[in-house]
Amino acid sequence: MITILLVDDHPVVRHGLRGMLDAEPDLHVVGEASGGTDGIDLAVALSPDIVLMDLRMPDLDGVAATTRIRAAVPATRVLVLTTYDTDRDILHAIEAGACGYLLKDASPRELADAVRAAARGETVLAPSFASALARQVRQPAPAALSPREVEVLRLVAKGLTNSAIGRTLFISEATVKTHLLRIFNKLDVTDRTAAVATAMSHHLL
Template identity: 50%
Template sequence: MIVDDHPVVRDGLRGIFEGVPDIEVVAEAGDGHEALARARSAAPDVVLMDLRMPGLDGVGAIERLAADHPGIRVVVLTTYDTDADVSRALAAGVAGYLLKDAPREELQAAVRTAAAGGRVLAQRITAQLIDGLGRKPAAAPTRRELEVLRLIARGAANKEVARALLISETTVKTHLKHVFAKLGVDNRAAAVVAAMERRLI
């Protein structure tokens, strides 16, 4: 099953598997909710899952699929390769993580590998993970940085955070920059999600 919110991407992927004797595209979906419905009716062995989609995103759909259909193997196929995206997907239990610039032979091989119970990672992702193992663990966010993040999680803008903590907006931005680096993310929403997953807030 192919899950992507862009019809042209789904068309392209379907074309990659046309004529391949041992692979059949049994369903398509444009978002996570539709993917769950299609999984129930089509019962695919492998799902190629985009990460960023409206409504229920890829990781949310992966977690639901793992709970409702543990036999289905999910391979992420995305343009995003940030540490935060990779970590969330791997934590959700994916069988693979590939990037959309992968050649057709690699995609076909990945589906076969996943269907056989194996795992597959894009070479760039493998390199990132190995590089990450060699780094010193990032320092934990400070108490003040977590105070900023808690307010951000409640929907406060930088100006409101500054007013509440009696600090300048520039200081708020500095704290956020440090939090992003420590959590391995690149935006406010991802920082909140990462902090909640680690039970920091």
């Protein structure tokens, strides 16, 4: 069972999300918060698998709440669900540690599938965001990745751990970490999700 915390300042939205998600046999909403501060407290108390996070809230915005949740409960993944699709919102959410970004006009099936993908450790980005991400990356053309680095990053995008990537490619975990450090440096990012998002935006994957 995948446990979910809803963080959104609109009660009607939370009610609708709960109904859609609880209708799925493998998904269960364990809590609701009306703002970022309460969301942090509940995430720490409940340790859900997934937090569905709105971005614009009155007390503490979703980007700040995401940063704090990721620091306090590293095993919990944050999936941003919002009505806003501006370039800056997308980039800031990913930089804050969100594992993905969806708009609220997503269908119930798309939402459920995105939650499952996030729980598997995958990066969830709607294809329409690729062009926006491309406009925001610091390097207009990142350094080319080697074939092996592309292989590693593709497995990262599928949610594999470093040890699982090593077994798949028949290399040591230390070598996987070395490849990842080189990838981060070439793409000018600091984490796995941002690396996948940036690579996707430049059609490297």
